[in-house]
Amino acid sequence: MITAIVFVQVDNDRIPEVAEQIAGLDHISEVYSVTGDIDLIAMVRVGDYEEISQVITDKLTRIPGVLSTDTHLAFRAYSEHDLEATFSL
Amino acid sequence: MITAIVFVQVDNDRIPEVAEQIAGLDHISEVYSVTGDIDLIAMVRVGDYEEISQVITDKLTRIPGVLSTDTHLAFRAYSEHDLEATFSL
Amino acid sequence: MITAIVFVQVDNDRIPEVAEQIAGLDHISEVYSVTGDIDLIAMVRVGDYEEISQVITDKLTRIPGVLSTDTHLAFRAYSEHDLEATFSL
Amino acid sequence: MITAIVFVQVDNDRIPEVAEQIAGLDHISEVYSVTGDIDLIAMVRVGDYEEISQVITDKLTRIPGVLSTDTHLAFRAYSEHDLEATFSL
Amino acid sequence: MITAIVFVQVDNDRIPEVAEQIAGLDHISEVYSVTGDIDLIAMVRVGDYEEISQVITDKLTRIPGVLSTDTHLAFRAYSEHDLEATFSL
Amino acid sequence: MITAIVFVQVDNDRIPEVAEQIAGLDHISEVYSVTGDIDLIAMVRVGDYEEISQVITDKLTRIPGVLSTDTHLAFRAYSEHDLEATFSL
Amino acid sequence: MITAIVFVQVDNDRIPEVAEQIAGLDHISEVYSVTGDIDLIAMVRVGDYEEISQVITDKLTRIPGVLSTDTHLAFRAYSEHDLEATFSL
Amino acid sequence: MITAIVFVQVDNDRIPEVAEQIAGLDHISEVYSVTGDIDLIAMVRVGDYEEISQVITDKLTRIPGVLSTDTHLAFRAYSEHDLEATFSL
Amino acid sequence: MITAIVFVQVDNDRIPEVAEQIAGLDHISEVYSVTGDIDLIAMVRVGDYEEISQVITDKLTRIPGVLSTDTHLAFRAYSEHDLEATFSL
Amino acid sequence: MITAIVFVQVDNDRIPEVAEQIAGLDHISEVYSVTGDIDLIAMVRVGDYEEISQVITDKLTRIPGVLSTDTHLAFRAYSEHDLEATFSL
Numbered sequence: 001m002i003t004a005i006v007f008v009q010v011d012n013d014r015i016p017e018v019a020e021q022i023a024g025l026d027h028i029s030e031v032y033s034v035t036g037d038i039d040l041i042a043m044v045r046v047g048d049y050e051e052i053s054q055v056i057t058d059k060l061t062r063i064p065g066v067l068s069t070d071t072h073l074a075f076r077a078y079s080e081h082d083l084e085a086t087f088s089l
Numbered sequence: 090m091i092t093a094i095v096f097v098q099v100d101n102d103r104i105p106e107v108a109e110q111i112a113g114l115d116h117i118s119e120v121y122s123v124t125g126d127i128d129l130i131a132m133v134r135v136g137d138y139e140e141i142s143q144v145i146t147d148k149l150t151r152i153p154g155v156l157s158t159d160t161h162l163a164f165r166a167y168s169e170h171d172l173e174a175t176f177s178l
Numbered sequence: 179m180i181t182a183i184v185f186v187q188v189d190n191d192r193i194p195e196v197a198e199q200i201a202g203l204d205h206i207s208e209v210y211s212v213t214g215d216i217d218l219i220a221m222v223r224v225g226d227y228e229e230i231s232q233v234i235t236d237k238l239t240r241i242p243g244v245l246s247t248d249t250h251l252a253f254r255a256y257s258e259h260d261l262e263a264t265f266s267l
Numbered sequence: 268m269i270t271a272i273v274f275v276q277v278d279n280d281r282i283p284e285v286a287e288q289i290a291g292l293d294h295i296s297e298v299y300s301v302t303g304d305i306d307l308i309a310m311v312r313v314g315d316y317e318e319i320s321q322v323i324t325d326k327l328t329r330i331p332g333v334l335s336t337d338t339h340l341a342f343r344a345y346s347e348h349d350l351e352a353t354f355s356l
Numbered sequence: 357m358i359t360a361i362v363f364v365q366v367d368n369d370r371i372p373e374v375a376e377q378i379a380g381l382d383h384i385s386e387v388y389s390v391t392g393d394i395d396l397i398a399m400v401r402v403g404d405y406e407e408i409s410q411v412i413t414d415k416l417t418r419i420p421g422v423l424s425t426d427t428h429l430a431f432r433a434y435s436e437h438d439l440e441a442t443f444s445l
Numbered sequence: 446m447i448t449a450i451v452f453v454q455v456d457n458d459r460i461p462e463v464a465e466q467i468a469g470l471d472h473i474s475e476v477y478s479v480t481g482d483i484d485l486i487a488m489v490r491v492g493d494y495e496e497i498s499q500v501i502t503d504k505l506t507r508i509p510g511v512l513s514t515d516t517h518l519a520f521r522a523y524s525e526h527d528l529e530a531t532f533s534l
Numbered sequence: 535m536i537t538a539i540v541f542v543q544v545d546n547d548r549i550p551e552v553a554e555q556i557a558g559l560d561h562i563s564e565v566y567s568v569t570g571d572i573d574l575i576a577m578v579r580v581g582d583y584e585e586i587s588q589v590i591t592d593k594l595t596r597i598p599g600v601l602s603t604d605t606h607l608a609f610r611a612y613s614e615h616d617l618e619a620t621f622s623l
Numbered sequence: 624m625i626t627a628i629v630f631v632q633v634d635n636d637r638i639p640e641v642a643e644q645i646a647g648l649d650h651i652s653e654v655y656s657v658t659g660d661i662d663l664i665a666m667v668r669v670g671d672y673e674e675i676s677q678v679i680t681d682k683l684t685r686i687p688g689v690l691s692t693d694t695h696l697a698f699r700a701y702s703e704h705d706l707e708a709t710f711s712l
Numbered sequence: 713m714i715t716a717i718v719f720v721q722v723d724n725d726r727i728p729e730v731a732e733q734i735a736g737l738d739h740i741s742e743v744y745s746v747t748g749d750i751d752l753i754a755m756v757r758v759g760d761y762e763e764i765s766q767v768i769t770d771k772l773t774r775i776p777g778v779l780s781t782d783t784h785l786a787f788r789a790y791s792e793h794d795l796e797a798t799f800s801l
Numbered sequence: 802m803i804t805a806i807v808f809v810q811v812d813n814d815r816i817p818e819v820a821e822q823i824a825g826l827d828h829i830s831e832v833y834s835v836t837g838d839i840d841l842i843a844m845v846r847v848g849d850y851e852e853i854s855q856v857i858t859d860k861l862t863r864i865p866g867v868l869s870t871d872t873h874l875a876f877r878a879y880s881e882h883d884l885e886a887t888f889s890l
Binding site: 537539550553554556557558562564565566567568569570575605606607608609610611612614615620621 | 717742753783785789798
Binding site: 652655704 | 804806817820821823824825829830831832833834835836837839842871872873874875876877878879880881882884887888
C-alpha cells in the first residue's frame, strides 16, 4: 500500500462541500478540515504507484472549488497496527 | 474521536529511529516519512480533547532528535468509511 | 472550555464592519483589530469540541469581507485567574 | 485597557514550564499552548501604554527558554461583553 | 507621544499620488517611498492610543490605491534628541 | 537630506541596551523597539550618500548583539512639515 | 551539453495537457508532474548557452496555462554514466 | 556614481519586450533576463541621488507589463576596474 | 520506472565533494550543482517504490555535508523519448 | 559573454573585507554592498559557460565569511551600450 497526504486549499466558503466530494473519490480513506493555514488534508491509499496521479491529478484537482494542492508521498509507514488490514478499503 | 495531524522536523540522520519511537506512543495510529520539506507526518487519534497535549506536548516533542512540530487539528472528518471503527485502536 | 485563536484576513476597507459581525457570533468572546500583517484576531470559547467548526467553518468564514482564516487551537490554558468563570459567557 | 497578543517561540521541550512563568507575570491574563507553528500565545492587558514594554521587553523576553516574540497590539476591541469588567485583573 | 511605523503596499503606478494623500492626514509626520519590497513607510505620531486606529484603520487604509498595511507600533523610543519637541506637530 | 530606515534583529535579551547604543551614533535621529517580527527600527538621516554606509556598515552592524540588518533607503520624502528643519540634527 | 531544470506552475486543471506541450518542444528531454508545491519539472538539454532562453523565454513561458517558471541552470553535472551519450537527443 | 540594482517581475509572456523598453531608459546601463524566481535585473547608474526615483518610480514602474519592483541600492562599489570610467554612459 | 527529484542543501564549501558521493550511489542517474537557492539537484530512478527511501532516507541524507533534502516524486513522466531505455541504468 | 549575478550573505561584521576579496577574483567586474536583506551583489562576466562554476563554486563560496550564495544567470542582456566592449576586462 502507498499512502499520499494531500494538503488542499479551497474557496473560503465551500470547504464542507469540497471535502465531501473528495471523500467520495476512490482510494480516499479520510478527509479532514483542519486548523492552521491549510484548508483540507486528504489521505490517499493506493495499491499501485500509477494510481496516485489518477486520483490526484486527474480527479481531485479538478473538483470545482479546489484552488491548489500540495502532495506529500509516504516513503515508509511506521505503526504498531496492521495498516494494510486497517486500510484494506 | 478527535484527530490531530502533526508535521515533525527531525535531525537529518535520525528519521527512521524517531519515526519508530513516535509510532510507539499511545494514541498514534500511523507515522509516515514523506517527500517535500516535512520529515515526518504523525496521525494522532484521541477520545478526549485533553489527551492531545499529553501526547504531543508532553511526549512527542520530547523525543530526542525531534527539532520542531506543527500540529493541525481536525475540525471535522469526512469519509465513506466508519473511521471510529477503523481507528478504534 | 476549549479556546481557539483565529487570525482573520479581511478586505482592506471593511475591517471595523467585519469585526462587529464576528463579535456578534455565539461563542466569540472578543475580536481585536491588530498591528502587523494580521487584520483581526478573534477569541473563540466553546464547551464542546464539535462547536468549534460550527462557529469557524460554518459561520465566521462565510461573513462577507472575510478573505481567509488561520486557526490556532489551545492545547492548554495557563492563568493565575479562573478562566472558566471569567469566560462563562 | 490596551490588549497585546504575543506569539512566543520556546525551546521545544520547555513549553509547559515557560507558559507557567509567563502566566505568573503581572498584566498577563492568559497563556495558551497552541496548534500550528506558534508555541505559545500570551494575552497582555494593561492600563497604560508604557506598561506594555515593561511586561514584554523587560520581563517576558528574558524568561529562560523564550527564543523569540512577535507582538500584535490591539487597535480596538470588539465584543458583546464588558471586557473592562471581564479583565479587571 | 506614541509612534507607529506603517508599511504600505500600493498600486504599482500610483505611489507618489498615494504618498501625498497619506502625508496630508493628521498625525502623519513623514511618508517615504523606499527601496526593497515595501512601497511606502509612513510615520504616525499621536498623543492618545485611541487615535492610532482612527488614523490607520479609519483613514489610511481607505485611500484608493492602498492594497495592504503592516503596522509596527513603538514600545519605546530611544534618541539623543527631544523627540516630543521635534514632533510637536 | 537622505533618510534610511533600518530594521535591526537583536539578541532577544539585549534590546534596550543595543537600542541605546544605536541611538548614540551620529546621524541616528531615533530608534524604536517595535511590535511584530522586527526588534528595532532605526532612522538614519545624512547629508551625503556616502555617509550612509559609514553609519550602517561600519558602525551599526558592528554593535555587539546586532544579529542582522535590513535597510530601506528613502527615494523621496513626503510631508506637510519642513523635514530638513525638523531633522537639522 | 548545458542542462537547465525548470520548475513550472500551471493552471490547476491543465497539468497533463501543458506537460505534453512542453515535452514536445526541442531540447526538452523529460517533463515530470511532481509532488509538493511545484506542478511540473522540465529538463532542458542544449548545446549552446544562447539556446536556453530560446527554449524557455521564447517558447515554454508562452504555452497557454503556464503561470510562472523558476529556472535552475546546472553549473556542473556529476554522474557515473556518459550523460552526453545518454542525452544525445 | 550611485548604482541601484532593480529586480523586476513582469507579465509572463512580455519579458523580452519589457526588457527592451527598460534598457531604453536614461541611466539604465544593462538589463538581464535571469534564472530563478526574478524575471529581470536592471542596473541603474546615476550621478545624483534624486535621479534614482525619477528613473525607477516615475518611469520604470510605469512601463506596461511591469508587475512589481524590488530595488537594492549600492552602499559601496568594490572593483579592480575604474567603474566611473566604465559606466560614464 | 519511478523518478524522484531531490533538492539537496550542502555545507557551503563541500559542494563538489558531496555531489560526487551522491552520484556514486545506486539508482542515481545524475547530480547537478545549480544556480539559485538550491545547492544540488539529484535525479533518482528506481524500479520499485520501496527503493526510493532506501536511496534517499537510508543513504543520501547520511552523507557528511548534507544539511537537508526536499524530495519531489514524479507522478508521471512526459517525453518524446524512450525514458525507460534512456535510463535503463 | 555570459553574465551571472550572485547574491552573497556574509558574516555581519566582515562585509567590506569579503567584498574586497570577491572583487579581487578573476572575472568579477563589480561587487556592491546593498540595501535590503542581501549583503553583497557580485557581477560575474565570463567567456565560457564552464568558467562560471570555477569562479563561484570553486572560489567565491570558499572565501571565509561567505555564508551562502544565490546565483542568477543571465539568459540575455539588453542594453543601448556595447557591453562586450564595456566589460572586455
